Amino acid sequence: MLSWRINRTLDSLVGRIERTTVLDPIANRGAALALKPLDASVGLRNVLSGTAGGHPLHPVLVVVPIGAWLGASYLDLTGGQQGRAAATKLVGLGIAAAVPTSLTGASDWAYVRGAERRVGFVHAVGNSLALGLYTGSWFARRRQRFALGTALAGGGALLLGFTGWLGGHLSYARGVGVDTTAFDGASTDWVDVLPEAELLDDQPMLVRDGRTPVLLVRTGGQLYAIADRCTHRGAPLHEGEFTDDGCIICPWHQSKFRVSDGQVLDGPANRSQQAYEVRTRYGSIQLRHADEPGSLRTDPIS
Ligand code: FES
Secondary structure (H helix, E strand, O other): OHHHHHHHHHHHHHHHHHHOHHHHHHHHHHHHHHHHHHHHOHHHHHHHHOOOOOOOOHHHHOHHHHHHHHHHHHHHHHOOHHHHHHHHHHHHHHHHHHHHHHHHHHHHHHOOOHHHHHHHHHHHHHHHHHHHHHHHHHHHHHOOOHHHHHHHHHHHHHHHHHHHHHHHHHHHHOOOOOOOOOOOOOOOOOEEEEEHHHOOEOOOEEEEEOOEEEEEEEEOOEEEEEEOEOOOOOOEHHHOEEOOOOEEEOOOOOOEEEOOOOOEEEOOOOOOOOEEEEEEEOOEEEEEEOOOOOHHHOOOOO
């Protein structure tokens, strides 16, 4: 009884945030500002998006300030006078760690739109307020005003609880940061997708493996096929630029993927594209997925 009431209240609250279009001008301005350095530097995009690690960096970094700050509150409650110095250090550590954590979050946020952008905006504003409270707490502790420092940290922790829930909503309910092909089914049997004569050299084409869009290209006499939906935010890769070095540049945010194996080379994407096996039989191009599909990729109807 209580759990569904809490669930419904939170859902209703986040639903309101998602529909609050009055946030758009300021949120869009903020996103445009965040995109400027990202558009200018591939290296910065790769670092902040976690391209090398294969997963978004923000959820990894976020544990440092949250852990440090909650540790400080724990010491405030249980550490007595001996815990004060350590609690002050933990608050300071959380403040320092909040800087790279915010940058990675801003990078992820810059590439979402609409409802996700609004929720992300409120998440960021709430986290900034929490950072302000912890900064005030740190200064208060440095001036030996530990009761004030404890109270400010407590307020920050409460705020973080809410903003953390919003961050979870973005990932688990809205799928921000999730590989957009995670649920794509793919046939492990050979499937005819296109007459061979219809494919022109170095011109990527969209074909379908059942309902799953696949990018097909022939270059240097070799056929290649990778998932067409960009793992980052789902752009149709066949509309992107095919480069001389055998890569496709995403038309939305310029992630770069090698078509021979789907490997992501440049972000903001951090997941590679699924690669397919390709062959020709009797003038027809066929493809299949080499791997057994994961459980979430299995069609439950069939
Ligand atoms: S959709 Fe963002 S890089 Fe492809």
